[in-house]
Structure formats: C-alpha cells, structure tokens
Amino acid sequence: xxEMSEIRSDDHEAAxxxxxxxxxxxxxxxxxxxxxxxxxxxxxISAIAYQAxxxxxxxxxxxxxxxxxxxxxxxxxxxxxxxxxxxxxxALNVKAEVVVAGRMTEIEIPMIGQQEAVTYVVTAPQAPxxxxxxxxxxxxx
Amino acid sequence: xxxxxxWDQLIRDGxxxxxxxxxxxxxxxxxxxxxxxxxxxxxFTMEMWAVARTIPDWVLLVFLGVSFTFNKLYLDFAGFRRCxxxxxxxxxxxxxxxxxxxxxLVTLVVTGTIKPGIDLYLGVKLVGIETMATSLGASVAIxxxxxxxxxxxxxxxxxxxxxxxxxLLGGFLFALNIAPTMEPKVIVLQxxxxxxxxxxxxxxxxxxxxxxxxxxxDRDLSKRKIVNSEWFEAxxxxxxxxAISSMLLWVFxxxxxxxxxxxWLPQAIALAYVTALGxxxxxxxx
Numbered sequence: 001x002x003e004m005s006e007i008r009s010d011d012h013e014a015a016x017x018x019x020x021x022x023x024x025x026x027x028x029x030x031x032x033x034x035x036x037x038x039x040x041x042x043x044x045i046s047a048i049a050y051q052a053x054x055x056x057x058x059x060x061x062x063x064x065x066x067x068x069x070x071x072x073x074x075x076x077x078x079x080x081x082x083x084x085x086x087x088x089x090x091a092l093n094v095k096a097e098v099v100v101a102g103r104m105t106e107i108e109i110p111m112i113g114q115q116e117a118v119t120y121v122v123t124a125p126q127a128p129x130x131x132x133x134x135x136x137x138x139x140x141x
Numbered sequence: 142x143x144x145x146x147x148w149d150q151l152i153r154d155g156x157x158x159x160x161x162x163x164x165x166x167x168x169x170x171x172x173x174x175x176x177x178x179x180x181x182x183x184x185f186t187m188e189m190w191a192v193a194r195t196i197p198d199w200v201l202l203v204f205l206g207v208s209f210t211f212n213k214l215y216l217d218f219a220g221f222r223r224c225x226x227x228x229x230x231x232x233x234x235x236x237x238x239x240x241x242x243x244x245x246l247v248t249l250v251v252t253g254t255i256k257p258g259i260d261l262y263l264g265v266k267l268v269g270i271e272t273m274a275t276s277l278g279a280s281v282a283i284x285x286x287x288x289x290x291x292x293x294x295x296x297x298x299x300x301x302x303x304x305x306x307x308x309l310l311g312g313f314l315f316a317l318n319i320a321p322t323m324e325p326k327v328i329v330l331q332x333x334x335x336x337x338x339x340x341x342x343x344x345x346x347x348x349x350x351x352x353x354x355x356x357x358x359d360r361d362l363s364k365r366k367i368v369n370s371e372w373f374e375a376x377x378x379x380x381x382x383x384a385i386s387s388m389l390l391w392v393f394x395x396x397x398x399x400x401x402x403x404x405w406l407p408q409a410i411a412l413a414y415v416t417a418l419g420x421x422x423x424x425x426x427x
Contacts, residue, residue, distance in 0.1 A: 034235060037238055111191055116260060
C-alpha cells in the first residue's frame with residue numbers, strides 16, 4: 001500500500017515537472033470549457049465577419065417622439081426625442097436641430113454608432129405628435 | 142479519440158494532490174480572476190467603448206487573431222494553471238478567449254454599457270474589443286496573482302530569442318492599458334520635437350536601467366550569440382517596443398505609418414515609452 005502511494009505520488013509529481021512526458025487529458029469540466037469557449041469564439045468571429053461583408057450604408061438619422069414618456073413641466077412639456085443612426089458607420093460630433101411643436105432645439109451627440117439610439121429631452125409648448133430634424137453637421141468616420 | 146480524465150483522478154496542484162475535477166475548476170477560476178485583475182480597468186475605460194464603434198471590422202478580426210496567438214505565447218510562459226498537467230496550450234488559448242468573452246460580456250452588461258436595446262452588432266464588437274484584454278489577463282493569471290507557473294523553460298531554447306519574446310509579451314501587456322486612451326495623442330500635442338526626442342532617449346534609458354542597472358536578478362549574457370551586451374539589448378528591446386506601439390496605434394485608430402510622419406511618429410514614440418517599460422518587465426520575468 002505504501003509502495004503504491006509512493007508510486008502514485010511519483011506519478012503526480014512527474015505530472016508537474018517540465019521534463020515529464022506524462023500529462024493528462026481534460027476532465028469533463030475541461031472539455032466543457034473547451035467547447036463552450038470554441039463556440040463563443042466562433043459565434044463572435046462569425047458575427048463580426050458577417051457584418052464585415054455587408055455593404056456599407058452612409059450615416060442616416062431618423063427621429064421619433066417617445067409619446068409614452070411625455071410629461072408636463074409647469075406650462076410646458078418635456079418631450080423625449082429619440083435619434084437613431086440607421087447607417088452602418090459611426091458618426092462623431094453630430095450637431096442637429098429638432099423641431100417639436102414648432103420650437104427648434106439644437107442638440108449635440110458626441111458619438112453615435114450603427115443602429116444606435118440616443119434620446120434627448122426637449123421642452124415644447126404643447127404635447128406634440130411628431131418631430132422633424134435637420135442634421136447641421138457631423139464628423140465623418 | 143476523445144480522452145477524458147476521471148474527475149477523481151489525483152493530480153498534483155502545487156504542494157498537494159487534488160482531484161482532477163477540482164483542479165480543473167480551480168484553474169478556470171484563476172483564469173477568470175486574472176482576466177478581471179488585469180483588464181477590469183479597460184472594461185471601465187470609455188475610450189475602449191468608443192473604439193468598438195469606430196474600429197473597422199477586419200481590423201478587429203485581425204487583432205483577435207493576434208490576441209489568440211499572443212495568448213498562446215503568454216500561456217507558454219505563465220498561464221492560468223499552477224501545474225502544466227494538460228499538454229495542449231493551444232486549447233488553453235481557446236479557453237482563455239472564452240473566459241475573456243464571458244468576463245467582458247458580464248461586466249459590460251452589469252455596468253450598463255451593453256443595454257437591452259443595444260444593436261446586436263455593436264454589442265458583439267464591444268465584447269470583441271474587450272476580449273482582447275480580458276483573455277490576455279486570463280493567460281497571465283498565475284504570473285500576476287499567484288506563485289509558480291505552468292511555463293516550460295525548455296520551450297525557449299535560444300537566449301537571444303528570450304530577449305525578443307520577453308520584450309514582445311511584456312510590452313504588449315503593459316501598453317494595452319494605455320494604447321486605447323487619448324492620452325498619448327494629447328501628450329504629443331503638448332510636445333515639440335525636442336521633447337519627442339527626449340522621450341525616445343528616456344525610453345532607452347529606462348529600459349536599460351530597469352533590466353541592466355537595477356539588477357533585479359542575476360543575468361548571464363554569455364549564453365547569447367547576438368544580443369550579448371546590455372546596451373544592444375536595450376536597443377533591440379526598444380525596436381520591439383516601437384513596433385508594438387505602432388501596431389496598437391493602428392488597431393485603435395490613432396495613426397498608421399501611412400499617415401504623415403509628423404502624425405504617427407511622435408505618437409509611436411510617446412506610446413513606446415510605456416511599451417519599453419513593459420518589455421523590460423517582460424525580460425526580467427522571463
């Protein structure tokens with residue numbers, strides 16, 4: 001029994017030295033880690049590669065009012081306006097004018113990526129039904 | 142044929158015999174700890190979130206490939222296992238990438254950087270860019286947080302090659318914390334060419350001081366055939382640092398050698414100050 005323990009102990013020490021050829025295969029947990037990691041990386045790389053081969057679309061903005069979040073503020077209304085970049089490129093330092101219930105407000109967006117939405121809250125004299133916007137300038141990607 | 146080690150198989154882990162399953166879980170836990178310890182600052186860095194929105198897809202793919210290769214090299218010298226009881230470092234490189242993905246995703250979600258309504262593609266790129274750093278942290282976990290490592294000294298037979306590898310790995314690890322930030326660019330805007338030149342000389346001096354002058358460890362240069370003087374080592378290490386800096390500046394969209402020399406050269410020199418110091422640490426550790 002003691003000899004067996006010594007042999008086992010030697011085996012285990014051998015597994016930890018640089019010179020040994022004896023190594024072990026992964027356990028079930030190790031195989032699970034390998035496969036999950038491989039799956040995650042394949043998914044990540046495939047998603048990026050798929051997007052990379054899609055045609056580029058220029059920066060293009062849409063705007064809409066989040067009607068459900070309009071709330072009164074004294075004699076006026078606070079109106080959340082959502083701006084979405086529907087292009088496939090990022091725009092930097094965006095300057096835009098939004099017109100809500102006849103009132104024009106300037107907004108600035110430091111950075112907005114593809115399909116990203118940014119919400120600004122502007123004041124309006126009455127609860128509006130729609131919004132229009134005009135892009136003044138932005139830094140091209 | 143797929144071989145599986147029995148969960149109850151006794152494995153040497155440090156000074157004790159433990160069940161293989163427990164050692165496996167412990168190793169993976171070390172990987173997660175290393176990923177967060179090294180890279181949590183970058184997960185909290187706004188410039189990294191911004192880079193995810195601007196980095197070209199193919200650059201991100203290339204750099205993920207570079208990260209995978211670097212991770213394999215880091216695993217050769219450090220790793221997340223206290224004892225090298227599994228042979229395949231390439232599979233371990235896959236595992237640290239997976240650890241990096243999970244660590245990045247969880248942290249970005251809980252910090253609100255990835256929100257429920259975010260565009261899927263943007264979320265993927267955020268995770269991708271952060272995975273470069275978190276996977277690197279997992280692959281040096283033992284070196285950063287523990288004692289011992291699963292390195293195999295026999296792998297680097299050439300003493301000259303150790304200089305290159307140490308400079309490469311240490312420089313990359315250290316510079317990755319600074320490269321995504323605006324600060325090197327801001328520094329360059331504050332400098333004139335005299336200060337840029339002084340930065341270059343300082344980088345060489347710091348590299349020489351850290352490795353040769355400070356004598357943290359005994360060094361035997363007689364085994365080397367090419368890089369066999371301290372000053373030449375500092376020069377070679379600086380060139381490696383400069384190359385790494387240029388690559389990182391390209392990846393993070395600040396400058397490439399195709400830009401006017403007045404644009405990219407000062408930035409590369411500024412960042413190389415950081416990279417050179419990291420390379421010095423890498424050569425000390427190796």
